Amino acid sequence: MRLELSSLLKVIGDWISSLGLPVWLVDLIEMCGAAAMVMGMAFLIILFLVWWERKLSGHFQQRLGPMRTGWHGWLQTIADGIKLFQKEDIIPKTVDRKVFYWAPVICFASSFAAFACLPWGKNLWPTDLNIGILYIFAITTFVVISLLMAGWSSNNKYALLGGMRSAAQIVSYEVPLTLSVLGVIVATQSLSMVAIVGAQEKVYNWFIFRQPLGFLIYLIAATAETNRAPFDIPEAEQELVAGFNIEYSGMKFAMFFMAEFLNLFLVSAVAVTLFLGGWHGPFLPSWLWFLLKAFFIVFVIIWFKWTYPRLRVDQLMEFCWKFLLPLAFLNLIVAGFLFR
């Protein structure tokens, strides 16, 4: 009864293998098909998230948000994209051309690569790496490199400050992030995302109830990871004009813009897989449950952005090393005893 996408894919898979093509070609087609689907899904999510944030921020602030382009402005992000596509691609003379050129590419590629092992639904995942969580955290740290490259190469004092700040912030918030996740791994004894979701069949053994402190630490560290809300120091308009992406225009700026929203969705998807029982849910199809929960977490993170003022750089560091980290260690110790 529940229209599972996985059964549909199995039919297609059987049809391809029945064509009698060589084995390696069949695997290649399946991999390319999976990658294309995830790419399509990612772009759809970006289009939706950008529009959703502008509508949400509008309604938080008692105004309407985009209304003119299409019904309630649903075409707004497509219009932004096509406009950015036509913009002049400025590469200033005093800029280090190669590094300047490759920074947005690395930023987008790294946050998109982490989508590989997200379990979207019942046996509906691109790959099931047995080191899923480790892979995701390792890949997303490339974003730091690209921000530094962008900050350093655009030869602009504000960009340099923005780049340095973002490197310091993301690297220091990586530590409580991974520690808060360790609690869950201790419970499920496995790094693979599918296994973690498998361990959360029933609602009462979702990790948000068994690891509430871990979930809170994860949420705070995740907002810091994506440079948003109270921690959006790298591109603080008021202090650093536009932070590291001050010299980028046109499609290069669009890459940074999209990477930010990809990161936002990725962080909330991982939160759903780890703490909110992935795609488990009563009536709706499994992939729909996954998307609903992920968008709820995205809503909470967007909500942070439009209510809280910004922390200063040293307060941010102090909060991370002196408050969040001890809490994360405490949570790990408690998890150790609890799930022996």
Add this chain to the structure above:
Amino acid sequence: MADSGTIIRLLVEKFPSQVEAIELNPKQTAVQIDPRIVVAFFEFIKTHPDLKMAYLSSISGVDMTTNIDIVYFLSSIEYKHKLTVRTKVNRKGGKIDTISTVIKGANWFEREIWELFGVEFLGHPNLTQFLLPDDWDEGPPMLRDWTGRNFVKMPEIGG
């Protein structure tokens, strides 16, 4: 709240020949002083126990076509009384001592008068470009007989 009589009496006693009271249209305590004693005068009214005029409201330059007047407006926070101090400086190449050493707030007021009226303030920390564009070469613009390259006078319409 010392009334204007005692203030003027105190000032005239301290600087007998260089300070005299003047009458202005709306009645107020106003004093005309000799430009040479500016620093000593402000030192005195700032530190005197029952004057304590430390709060400088503003300094304005006035081009009186024969000379340039510099008018200081002071008041005291404790005693809540006010004083207007006027001095005369000749129009072209006028020189007067700066009081920014006595009252730090006078720094920018004097810098503006230097730029717009051309009055030289001796001992001022930084008499540099202030309000006018960096490449300004047409002399102090606030003088009444000044005309510049793109200066358009409003035509007289009756009145």
Add this chain to the structure above:
Amino acid sequence: MGIISRVPVIAEKIPGGAIVATSLEKILNLSRASSMWYLLFGTACCAIEMMCTGASRYDFDRFGMFFRASPRQADLMFVAGTITYKMAPRVKRLYEQMAEPRYVIAMGGCACNGGPFYYDSYAVLKGVDLIIPVDVYLPGCPPRPESLMEACIKLQEKIKREKLQDWSSDKRG
């Protein structure tokens, strides 16, 4: 991407190609018109009116207009307020830093031709069009938020009539 300017030439040869060219042009114009990111730059009283237009009652975001702090990412510049001779070279440099399909709305009397400071002032630039090309002149001192919206709609109509052009090529460095 020099191909956009060659599209009309190629399209003529293919039967029915002209329809493709014009519809492509319409889509590109429509997208540029409905997502104008304006540069956060206001000098005097008109800046306060621009802030009020960006706020809840008259909302710019309805037109898809969102403020960007850096000139590189902005494609519309409101010259809101008086431009003095000291500020003029800065305005010119800001305009040159903006990426190519850029538009300027001269908001308020001061930006159009010096406004109330035209006579007797030695420091006010008599109109911003002496230093940068202006697309829409908006009189008023300060113009009401509704008239600011009207100027944006006028600019959108102007953009929708533009021909296919190629901005993003790197020819001019």
Add this chain to the structure above:
Amino acid sequence: MREPAAGYSEEFEVNMGPQHPSTHGVLRLLLRMDGEIIKNAEPHVGYLHRAIEKICENRTYPQCIPLLDRFEYVTSMSTEEVFCLAAERIAAIEVPERAEYLRIIMLELDRIASHLIFLGTFSLDLGAITPFLYCIRERETIMDLFEMTCGQRLTYNYIRVGGVSQDIPEQFLPLARKFVDTFQHRVDDYEALLTENPIFLARTKNVGIVNKQVCLDYGASGPVLRAAGVEWDLRRDDPYSIYDRFKFEIPTGTVGDVWDRYMVRVRELRQSNEIVRQALDQLPTGDIKAKMKPLFKPPVGEVYARIENSRGEMGCHIISDGSTKPYRLKLRGGSFCHTQLIPEVAPGIMIADLVAMFASLDVILPEVDR
């Protein structure tokens, strides 16, 4: 620490240039910074110097008033008031009762509008975007009130020498009373959003301290002086018009940091609201302009009038030589002295604190540049 080689310096200079999201207009701060810490900050002004004083020398008295609206465009009622006060003192004109009350109502509403703009841009500079939208929403009701009486949203040209230009329409009173009644809850909303917010406290508590001595040295006035603990309010200490008929307290701070300046202005919002309420209750009937010849020619004289506007002491020095045009007009705004004290306070703090401190001084540039 190893001595850096000659010519090589850890510090670098940054231009918080004329176009910057947080400089409230066109101020250029030349910052010499060592990493995040500021070594010294040097303000460069003059980017909005429109020579208003030179223009006013060639304008008759009524023609000067619209120009003064553009001088300080966030509280332009107060510039009109100070100019008319000075002109009336020279010509010894008696302003009728109803005109005085109307002026007080407009002045206090204008102070509320200006403090709301402060609250909005101040929280915007600290990163909280939503309070800005709420404050502008309240300000729109005040704009409606002003538009009803004087026809313009920002540069009102309402107060004239000897009284006010028009009487208030009949739907002014109900809307004003409704605004006054609901405004207290609105201020509670802002306080709820900001005052108890731990991040806001961390960003503002004892940051950018402008103590009493610096304030008195540089002639700071208004909320900046009161936040440093000096109880000095021109409405009470140098009384003008009919402020002695209203009961209001003067909120003061203790240390003079960014938090005190914020709290002083929030409490002033409530006090101004009370003054408007009392003025609306005691509003008499009568004519709104003193009997004067149409062509206003004051006798020879010189006066420096000063009033308490939302940014501090606003002064206007007029010298009249008996003709219809003022011989010399000198304007003094509170922001002129507040910008002057930045190099005294800036060394040693971080760039984020400098932005917070500068926003809390509530400086707008036409007052500095004129």
